[in-house]
Amino acid sequence: MSAPDIHVSVKELRMLFPVKRGLRDRVLGVKQWVHAVDGVSLDLHRGECLALVGESGSGKTTLANCIAGSLVPVAGEIWLDDVMLARAGALTGPSARERARLVQVIFQDPTSALNRRLRVGSVLAEPFLVHKICNRAEATARVEALLARVGLPPETAEHYSHELNASQRQRVVIARALALEPRVLIADEPIAKLDVSMQGQILNLIDQLRRELDLSVIFITHDLSVVRQIATRVAVLYLGQLMELQETEAFFGSEGHPYSQALLRSTPRLRVTAEDGELHTIKGEIPSPIDVPPGCPFLSRCPEGDDDCGRTRPPLQARSAGGLVACFKRAAADLAATDGAATGSHG
Amino acid sequence: MSDPLLNVEGLTTVYRVGGREFAALNDVSLTCQAGERLGVVGESGSGKSVLALSLLNIIRAPGRITAGRVVFADQDILHLRRRELRRVRGGGMSLIFQDAAASLTPVYPVGVQLGEIIRTHLSVTRAEAARQSVQLLGQVGIPEPERRLRAFPSELSGGMKQRVAIAMALASEPSLLIADDPTSAVDVTIQAQILELLRHLVDERQLALIYISHDFRVVSTICERLLILYAGGIVEQGDAPSVFNAPRHPYTDALLACSPSVEEYRFPFATLPGNPPNPRDDPIVGCQFHPRCPRALDVCARETPHEESPTAGHSYRCWSPLDAPGRGSSAAASAP
Structure with a gap:
């Protein structure tokens, strides 16, 4: 297999937010921080769709916002090809305007992402005019092409966003994101607010655009059944840390991180469960990101964890079957398996 | 069989939208036995939340209940005096909201x-x-x-x-719990915990549960009987395995085909073309689903289908149903 063509590279990224404190803490000088993204290194390959999964509070959106340049990281670096986009405490390289032509974001709620006082045509012409790509007359033709790209008829330009249904609105949001021909598209839960019957249309569209325009896509979601359909690789985040990074097929086919498995088991199945079949749940909730425990962040909910897991943070290690996982148990199991295979071949 | 805990007949709730009346709930009949878990599946605008509110008779203007009967524990909910009604609401019948x-x-x-x-x-x-x-x-x-x-x-x-x-x-120690999509705003892990909790509580207390959701997957994990709502009307209802494995109504079939699954790769996604009826447009004559239906016949645009129940515990309203054994041809067309 040839080496992957790395498009965006995130290196040891950390993003902290100060906790609003009361008077007592301020007087005593107590400082607390929310560790939203806590040392994540991750590559986005050119033309792939990387799914970022995890519960609310796992740092998915913060990571995406750092890549989009809406947040300045506290530590670490972000590279796009050979241009540094951000380093500790500063956005570097391109101006905000140039950055918008490289990375674009699609948000969860298409209704609040669109200005309801503007016709769709004006919404879509805005990027061209702001970036002085063309004049107003020329923009009209470009808007029509954009609408066609996302499968909307040209008349849509005359409508207001509230006259469209949720799926059409999300198409308009996608069209706007594509206006500047970005190279990287970040889709933050783009179907969470849509009905099941409409989710498929948007997923098909994102996949089709990725292939046709050779976009690199970061797809944020908490629904693993969607991941299975659309992603090429899966990155699992928990408490701002990367727990597992895996090819999609391997992710659904192998014994991954205990947290990934818990997420998988919690995902509702499309079938009638046996009469008294228990749902497989994991106990507890994601802990507070303010006092992150020293060891494995998942330990408090892990069915397999023991005292050793609480001492040091498990490093992200390559698995024998491919992919990376941050778990002492999985690393030990892999080691035992390779040892076993090695002894076996000797005998 | 003893009298059901909840018996709804011909319930119709109408809203005034843009100067004309629109039936958000149209001639809905259902029953729920004590200890039964009934699932209601529908898209936004299908009338599923209006159903929950109508059962408790808390429809506010511009809506009103124009026809039908709701009998809960031998009480006629739609004709109770205000004080008696207050005892039922949050008493015998409780509602868990989405938010x-x-x-x-x-x-x-x-x-x-x-x-x-x-x-x-x-x-x-x-x-x-x-x-x-x-x-x-x-x-x-x-x-x-x-x-x-x-x-x-x-x-x-x-x-x-x-x-x-x-x-x-x-x-309030109710005997009927109505849950209106209580897990749509929480993570999958918490969703699984809440579903398990509800199932456990319903079993332990012998409660009846009406679970309303847009997500077929969620409803199918917790309910024994399913009811599919489209444009304010019940298009299909029956025992969960029967509806699930052998849907007769093309809408049910399309909804199932659209639902993403962790178990199989089924890209590109099946989609359902078109939109549910808009309250501002002229009312649709005949079957409400016919403009989006891949199996529509001429009769579908003329007459409202009657309820057919060829097998016990499974009924549907469709002039052109799917074949009974196994899954028929998929109703959903692929996206262009």
Whole structure:
């Protein structure tokens, strides 16, 4: 297999937010921080769709916002090809305007992402005019092409966003994101607010655009059944840390991180469960990101964890079957398996 | 069979939209036995929330119930006096809303809010109410319930708030629990916990449960009987395995084909073309689904289909149903 063509590279990224404190803490000088993204290194390959999964509070959106340049990281670096986009405490390289032509974001709620006082045509012409790509007359033709790209008829330009249904609105949001021909598209839960019957249309569209325009896509979601359909690789985040990074097929086919498995088991199945079949749940909730425990962040909910897991943070290690996982148990199991295979071949 | 706990006949709820009347709920009939778990599946605008509100007779203007009967525990809900109705609402019948935060007031600790419900419905002392509150919070899986009684809703996570809302719904010892998509705003892990909790509580207390959701997958994990709602009307209902494995109505089939699955790769996604009927447009004559239906016949645009029930425990309203054994041809067309 040839080496992957790395498009965006995130290196040891950390993003902290100060906790609003009361008077007592301020007087005593107590400082607390929310560790939203806590040392994540991750590559986005050119033309792939990387799914970022995890519960609310796992740092998915913060990571995406750092890549989009809406947040300045506290530590670490972000590279796009050979241009540094951000380093500790500063956005570097391109101006905000140039950055918008490289990375674009699609948000969860298409209704609040669109200005309801503007016709769709004006919404879509805005990027061209702001970036002085063309004049107003020329923009009209470009808007029509954009609408066609996302499968909307040209008349849509005359409508207001509230006259469209949720799926059409999300198409308009996608069209706007594509206006500047970005190279990287970040889709933050783009179907969470849509009905099941409409989710498929948007997923098909994102996949089709990725292939046709050779976009690199970061797809944020908490629904693993969607991941299975659309992603090429899966990155699992928990408490701002990367727990597992895996090819999609391997992710659904192998014994991954205990947290990934818990997420998988919690995902509702499309079938009638046996009469008294228990749902497989994991106990507890994601802990507070303010006092992150020293060891494995998942330990408090892990069915397999023991005292050793609480001492040091498990490093992200390559698995024998491919992919990376941050778990002492999985690393030990892999080691035992390779040892076993090695002894076996000797005998 | 004994009388059902809830018997709804021909329930019709109408809203005034843009100068004309629109039936958000159209001639809905259903029954729910004590201890039964009934699932209602529908898209936004299908009338599923209006159904929940109509069962409790809390429809507000511009809506009103124009026809039908709702009989709950031998009481005619639509003709009760206000005082009797208040005993039923939140008493015999409780509702869990989609947005748990909205059913809690932010200005009182949860203990006060729980205690108030217990004392309203069960006439017990303050101390006894406090004791029951602790017990309830424990039952819905909240750790350290004594401490949590003093917590304000803002100090709880989304999952915890939903648990408190469930505790509040149970406080009056109802016999029917109506859950209106209570997990649409929480993570999958918390969703699984809440579904498991509801199933456990319903079993333990022999409650009837009406679980309303847009997600076929969620409903199918918890309910024994399913009811599919489209444009205010029931298009299909029956035992969960039967509806699930052999849907007869093309809409049910399309909805199933659209639902993403963790178990198989089924890209590109099946999609359902078109939109549900818009209240502002002219009413659709005949089957409400026919403009989007891949199996539509001429008759579908003329006459409303009757309820057909060829097998016990499974009925549908369709002029052109799918074949009975196994899954027929998929109703959903692929996207262009």
